[in-house]
Amino acid sequence: MMNIDKTCLDRSARPAVLSTGMKVADFLSMAKEFHGYLAPGLVVGGFMVDAAQSRMAAGVLYDAICETAYCLPDAIQLLTPCTTGNGWMRVLDFGRYALCLYDKASGEGVRVSVDSALINGFPRIREWFYKEKPKKEQDTDRLLQEILEAGSGYFAVQEVMVAPERRKPRHKGMTLDCRVCGEAYPAAHGDICRACQGETPYAQFFPLAPDIKDAALQSVPLQHAVGHKLLHDVTEIVPGVSKGPLFRKGHLVSETDLCRLQKIGRNSLYVEEDALPDGFVHENEAAQSFAKALAGEGVVHSMEAVEGKITLFAGRSGLLRVDADRLRAFNQVPGVMGALRRNFTVVKKGDKLGGTRSIPLYLPEPSFNQALAALENRPAARVASINPLPAGILVTGTEVFSGLVKDRFTDIISAKVKAFGCPVAGSMIVPDDAEAIRDGVHRLMESGAKLIITTAGLSVDPDDVTRKGLVLAGAVDMLYGAPILPGAMTLLARIGDIPVMGVPACALFFKATSFDRLLPRVLAGIPITRNDLAEMGHGAFCLECETCRYPNCTFGQ
DSSP: OOOSOSGGGGOTTSOSBOTTSOBHHHHHHHHHHHHSSOOHHHHHHHHHHHHHHTTSOTTOOEEEEESOSSSHHHHHHHHSSOOTTTTSEEEOOOSOOEEEEEETTTOEEEEEEEOTTGGGGOHHHHHHHTTOSOGGGSOHHHHHHHHHHHTTTTEEEEEEEOOGGGSSOOOOOOEEEOTTTOOEEEGGGOSSOTIIIIIOOOSSOOTTOTTOOOOOOOOEEGGGOTTSBBSSOEEEEETTTEEEEEEOTTOBOOTTHHHHHHHTTOSEEOBOOSSOOTTEEEHHHHHHHHHHHHBOTTEEEOSSOBTTEEEEEESSSEEEEEOHHHHHHHHTSTTEEEEEOOTTOEEOTTOEEEEEEESSSEEEHHHHHHHHHHHTTOOSEEEEOOOOOOEEEEEEOHHHHTTSSOOOHHHHHHHHHHTTTOOEEEEEEEOSOHHHHHHHHHHHHHTTOSEEEEESOOSSSTTOOHHHHHHHTTOEEEEEOOSOBSOTTOEEEEETTEEEEEEOGGGGTOSSOHHHHHHHHHHTTOOOOHHHHHHHTTTOBOOOOSSOOTTSSSTTO
């Protein structure tokens, strides 16, 4: 902890007064009292706020944006009217030590940050800021002295315009009582409050039932189970051969069953009693309710639980869409589970998509309700229809156009699009000439193509001009390059409402490339953004197996 009553406070080199007229010494006293101790980050923040304030026009009503959650918000709240409570300061935790003050009405503002080059002129500040030394080895008094002497000497100051959506006044909107925990929360947060969606910081996850216990069930010795009905399916496993129910729930146990039950290691059973446990839901009923809540459009499920589990199936062919956030919130509830195949998996009608069940034989009602609330009106799985589009294939390359190299692209791409039911509206070969590519695209569109696929001409070679030709043809919203191997130099764009896909030359060699991963999304009408492409990098490295088994492999999984 630093003592502010040091001789460094009287050095003439440091600024004695902030632009608002407040004495620096007074600010330091306030900062220590407010923050608990005189943190270097808070002192730096004070000079950053001052640098921004000094550049704001007099009389302007302003809001603040803080780009870190550490120390800097306290400086803003100390020296400006902006606080988190009144909503005039927004903390967007980008991890950058930067702030912005901006005109509430126009969005025009000043952003102040730590300049990574200028800070090199202040070794102690750099050492602290970049954590080049452990805190206990730093001379905090000398560090404070350098901060005070430096003032704003290592700040970058920029004029900025805050986006309109970022400067809208915050409104809580409607308030509801969470059906899980019973506490009030903003309806905009979802069907249940964020804590009950899985964001609670507390080890006791479910606030209404701190004493949740398993159902008190009494097992019956095998010889006494005759004449009783089974409370659950009894599973038989033959290693490497089969797994399934030997007897189903409700089966009336007979003398002849005892030998078979003993052979699978059962010496006692749970049987139906006159009084079922109060406050619990049987695994079969729970699974049926969970399956109904998980299944969205294009997803169906088995009507009867087998061994406590319900299986989800594709009700139509298409592209599986998984709401990972919903699924995560569901699975964070103790005692439940839902397992689904990977998002964006191409499925056929009748394919298995996943399964759900209760973990215990009897699930406590609070956990049952919480799990359903996590999914209410927002199913975790749906199957998006894949809509076949007439495809126009444009092969680029002077060597192919002139006949020096045989065209193989047309057959490869035709086979891939036809696998999704897309007819080929036409195909053309054009030289490496931007205007020829433009004209070829237009002719394919005139022939009825609703999907344009260009091949090759997408590398760094000087002869590759496919992108220029597509721009001349009217392509917009172009995304070039994707973190997928093979197929990094792929291209996505649109001409009006016609999607455009550029296939790199590697598709001539590899059975599966980025094109195979992107085509189903395009046909399903799912927009693809730069962020989507960035996320696809995880699992997008092909192992180039001697025998390609795509899509039954790790590529794209």
